[in-house]
Amino acid sequence: MAVESISLQHRLHEKVFFLVGVVFLSVTLVVLYFADTLTRAATEEHLALKHRAVEQAFNGYLARAEDEMRFIAQDLVLSDYAPGRELDLLFSHHEVLFSGGLDFFYIQWNDATSAMDPRARLFTQVDFQTLLPQGQINRWVSTLTEDGAILLMFKHKLLSKEQENLGFLYGFIALNDNLALVSELLGSAQISAVRIYDEASGHALLEESSTDIDLSMPTLTSRQPLVSAVQANLQLEIHQQEVLFSSILARTFPAIAALGFVLLCFYFGVKQLVRRRVFEPLEALVYRHQETLSPFSELQAIQQQNQQYEVAIKTKDQRFALLMASTDSAVIFSNEVAEVALLNDEAKRLFADAEKARTLFDFMPISCHQSIQEALKGQVGVTFELTMARLGRIYQWQAYSFRHEGAYRGVLLVGRNTTQETRLKWQLEQLQPLSSAMKRKVDTDAILNELRYLSYLPAPVTAKQLQGWIVLFMSVLDDIRRVERDVVYLPLGEVFWQESVRVIEAMGTETHCALLDCSVDVGARVVAVDGNLRGLVRTLLMMVMSNDMSERRLTARFNDTELELTAMNDMVSRPLFYRMISMLLTHLGGRQKTLRNHALQLSISMEESEAEQDVLTQGKSVAWVSNDYPDADEIMRMLLRLGLQVEEYRSADSFFMRSRGMATFDAILIGGDDDCQVQMDMTRALQLKYNRPQLPVVWINRIEPVTPFIRQVFTLSGCPFDYSLHKVLADTFALERMAPTQVNESGPAWVMVGGSRITKAIWYTELKKCELSAQWLTDLSSDSVVLSYHSDAIVVLLEPPPPLLLEAIQEAFPLVRFFAIQRWADMPDSVALFEMAQPYSSDQIRYFLQDVVQKTT
Numbered sequence: 001m002a003v004e005s006i007s008l009q010h011r012l013h014e015k016v017f018f019l020v021g022v023v024f025l026s027v028t029l030v031v032l033y034f035a036d037t038l039t040r041a042a043t044e045e046h047l048a049l050k051h052r053a054v055e056q057a058f059n060g061y062l063a064r065a066e067d068e069m070r071f072i073a074q075d076l077v078l079s080d081y082a083p084g085r086e087l088d089l090l091f092s093h094h095e096v097l098f099s100g101g102l103d104f105f106y107i108q109w110n111d112a113t114s115a116m117d118p119r120a121r122l123f124t125q126v127d128f129q130t131l132l133p134q135g136q137i138n139r140w141v142s143t144l145t146e147d148g149a150i151l152l153m154f155k156h157k158l159l160s161k162e163q164e165n166l167g168f169l170y171g172f173i174a175l176n177d178n179l180a181l182v183s184e185l186l187g188s189a190q191i192s193a194v195r196i197y198d199e200a201s202g203h204a205l206l207e208e209s210s211t212d213i214d215l216s217m218p219t220l221t222s223r224q225p226l227v228s229a230v231q232a233n234l235q236l237e238i239h240q241q242e243v244l245f246s247s248i249l250a251r252t253f254p255a256i257a258a259l260g261f262v263l264l265c266f267y268f269g270v271k272q273l274v275r276r277r278v279f280e281p282l283e284a285l286v287y288r289h290q291e292t293l294s295p296f297s298e299l300q301a302i303q304q305q306n307q308q309y310e311v312a313i314k315t316k317d318q319r320f321a322l323l324m325a326s327t328d329s330a331v332i333f334s335n336e337v338a339e340v341a342l343l344n345d346e347a348k349r350l351f352a353d354a355e356k357a358r359t360l361f362d363f364m365p366i367s368c369h370q371s372i373q374e375a376l377k378g379q380v381g382v383t384f385e386l387t388m389a390r391l392g393r394i395y396q397w398q399a400y401s402f403r404h405e406g407a408y409r410g411v412l413l414v415g416r417n418t419t420q421e422t423r424l425k426w427q428l429e430q431l432q433p434l435s436s437a438m439k440r441k442v443d444t445d446a447i448l449n450e451l452r453y454l455s456y457l458p459a460p461v462t463a464k465q466l467q468g469w470i471v472l473f474m475s476v477l478d479d480i481r482r483v484e485r486d487v488v489y490l491p492l493g494e495v496f497w498q499e500s501v502r503v504i505e506a507m508g509t510e511t512h513c514a515l516l517d518c519s520v521d522v523g524a525r526v527v528a529v530d531g532n533l534r535g536l537v538r539t540l541l542m543m544v545m546s547n548d549m550s551e552r553r554l555t556a557r558f559n560d561t562e563l564e565l566t567a568m569n570d571m572v573s574r575p576l577f578y579r580m581i582s583m584l585l586t587h588l589g590g591r592q593k594t595l596r597n598h599a600l601q602l603s604i605s606m607e608e609s610e611a612e613q614d615v616l617t618q619g620k621s622v623a624w625v626s627n628d629y630p631d632a633d634e635i636m637r638m639l640l641r642l643g644l645q646v647e648e649y650r651s652a653d654s655f656f657m658r659s660r661g662m663a664t665f666d667a668i669l670i671g672g673d674d675d676c677q678v679q680m681d682m683t684r685a686l687q688l689k690y691n692r693p694q695l696p697v698v699w700i701n702r703i704e705p706v707t708p709f710i711r712q713v714f715t716l717s718g719c720p721f722d723y724s725l726h727k728v729l730a731d732t733f734a735l736e737r738m739a740p741t742q743v744n745e746s747g748p749a750w751v752m753v754g755g756s757r758i759t760k761a762i763w764y765t766e767l768k769k770c771e772l773s774a775q776w777l778t779d780l781s782s783d784s785v786v787l788s789y790h791s792d793a794i795v796v797l798l799e800p801p802p803p804l805l806l807e808a809i810q811e812a813f814p815l816v817r818f819f820a821i822q823r824w825a826d827m828p829d830s831v832a833l834f835e836m837a838q839p840y841s842s843d844q845i846r847y848f849l850q851d852v853v854q855k856t857t
Helices: 008-078 086-091 118-122 179-189 245-286 297-326 345-350 366-376 419-431 436-440 442-455 463-481 492-507 531-545 575-588 632-641 652-656 677-690 708-712 722-732 757-769 780-787 803-812 842-856
Strands: 104-109 114-116 140-144 150-159 165-174 193-198 204-209 219-225 234-241 330-334 340-343 382-388 393-403 409-417 488-491 515-517 526-529 553-559 562-567 591-594 600-605 621-625 645-649 667-671 697-700 714-716 750-753 774-777 794-797 817-820 831-833
Touching: 008 086, 008 104, 008 150, 008 165, 008 179, 008 219, 008 234, 008 245, 104 118, 150 204, 179 193, 179 204, 330 345, 345 409, 366 382, 366 393, 366 409, 393 419, 442 575, 463 492, 463 531, 463 575, 488 492, 492 526, 492 531, 492 722, 526 531, 531 553, 531 562, 531 575, 531 600, 575 591, 575 600, 621 632, 621 652, 632 645, 632 667, 632 722, 645 652, 652 677, 667 677, 677 697, 677 708, 677 774, 697 722, 714 722, 750 757, 757 774, 757 842, 780 803, 817 842
Parallel strands: 515 553, 621 645, 621 667, 667 697, 697 714, 750 774, 750 794, 794 817, 817 831
Antiparallel strands: 104 114, 104 165, 140 150, 150 165, 193 204, 193 234, 219 234, 330 340, 330 409, 382 393, 393 409, 488 526, 553 562, 562 600, 591 600
């Protein structure tokens, strides 16, 4: 076994370079650490100043709101207006009301009357009489309403010209989604996020961040008391993104570059010094030819061993020369470019011009050139016969490939005189002629043998399978007989896909599916396809699908531009396939051989054309519902090889009744065997649930179902493999993804039936507010598709259904509860009525939903 040589000089250079690199890396890390520490300290000091700026901005916002309160109070006291018209007066000064800091106000007169700013209902729905007692005159107080609104309230006394108390004016600032206040606080100090909370109660009054800031990045935080006019112990917390490491690296780059330059110069200096002082003297000693031992003690043992090797080699050369002279076979040695290296005496007698020739091709006949080239390429078992007419001899030559002392491949040609043996063989053949009738009988016997093989299979062969087998056999013979060759350029995977569908459709679903091993890269290569190539693929699929072996596999690989097809077969007992494959390979210019595991390997040179390849996005999520598909595990392995996230379900019921899993699916694969009714029911249920006719759904069957419903989904039939599955998924991912999260996982399912578009929009909005999801049906004609998976559902009838249909549904699904919002004639007692007046309001729908939830829990 050859040992890889090691250069001590290169090894020393690598060690020195490694040490210089370690020093450079260590110093660089120290510089970056100190630069980062100094930058962080400066940022924290600057953050304290920003804290004061935000505090001043907050107090300035409150001051503007107080000025607006004083303007409103002055306008109410000094203006002349009719009772009850104070809001008209105030809103006539909209240029002041809508430019200050107040969000809304509330007026309470001493005569028990009040006036409320209509903008108040945009922020809260609570009764203000419960909030007003919390107010303090000329003080800001924070309050949290029952519906989650966070408010700052300011109470101002209304005094007449005679200083009489007329009532109170209440001003409010809503802190929920207050973009004006948040923008002013964030912009006052250019910070990333701000948070104001009450330390006593622990409630956050304001918590917002800038939209263009990524809060997942590291940030610096400053938390100090907020000094303001609000009567509470408030804390102000601000966040500022840390300085990026790239900025620190940019500032320190000149110093790091200078350090690297110095260390690099040091490395080259050491390299030159070692070469001159150590390795140049050693190199001069090694290449100096001398028989005496060198003065270096370390090299004396090596020189002694080399002298012993030289003596041994001379002895072997003498023995080899005697062997070459004593043999009666012709022996020729050549190097890697077929140059003649050595000939024995027998070879010199056969080829008189060999000593003057430079290569084997100069004196060997042209008929031998191909065999010599195969031996130079490393092929084993190359033999050829050469007739020497000049001498009247026949030589049987064997070519051996070997590697000589230069590690290059050479060729040894050994020619044995077989003249006498060949003459005896000819005489024997004349005594035993082969009948021409036996030659014509080979094809008939092969067909009968194949039919006998099919009858011996463990599984019975049906008439449909036999008819399909004959049709496919005749189609292959037609491809072989056809003279004109129509060549088209197709992806190789498309050819396998089309032929597998054709074979299974002809032979029936009882046929065993072959395991096609054709990756996406191999299947996407565009090649020249004619009838011979299709016939070869069809023949291999027939042979693999109908054999009696445990492993039915057909593998396609490319070796550069050469296509390699490997099929697990039992051709020893099936000569018909051997003859068909041999004829097809002759037309295609291919070759075949049998591997150690008795698999058949075919090699064909292909003509290719460039084409774009679809790239499947990594990380897509799919659901695989296998049902009764026979090769469900193989589909699962294909999906994982394509880099997809897969959830597997054994049936449609397990898919719809799942308790947890992925939130969304980019595609749903539904398997099926002979009966496609399960696939149709599941697809129709998904269409009703999402109200979409076109969904990212793929049906996987061995034979494509005959149904008009097939036009609404993507299909994959035949023998699935990586390329065909990738191709159909690439088209499926172009559609909008699905989010099959189970409806109302904490309670029964909701089903809404009927209603106009406006009615559905109103109900959809309210259901979303109550965190309820529903399935929408146009009518109850598709009840079995939905209610079969939700037998305890809540059905809301937005319009009257047919009485007979409603009665039939109640008998089939007794646990389903029906609710109506309109009364109609002959309404069953089992339908609960919650009558509503049109148009439906938000309060009505909310009360209805709360009532139904209470009754059903």
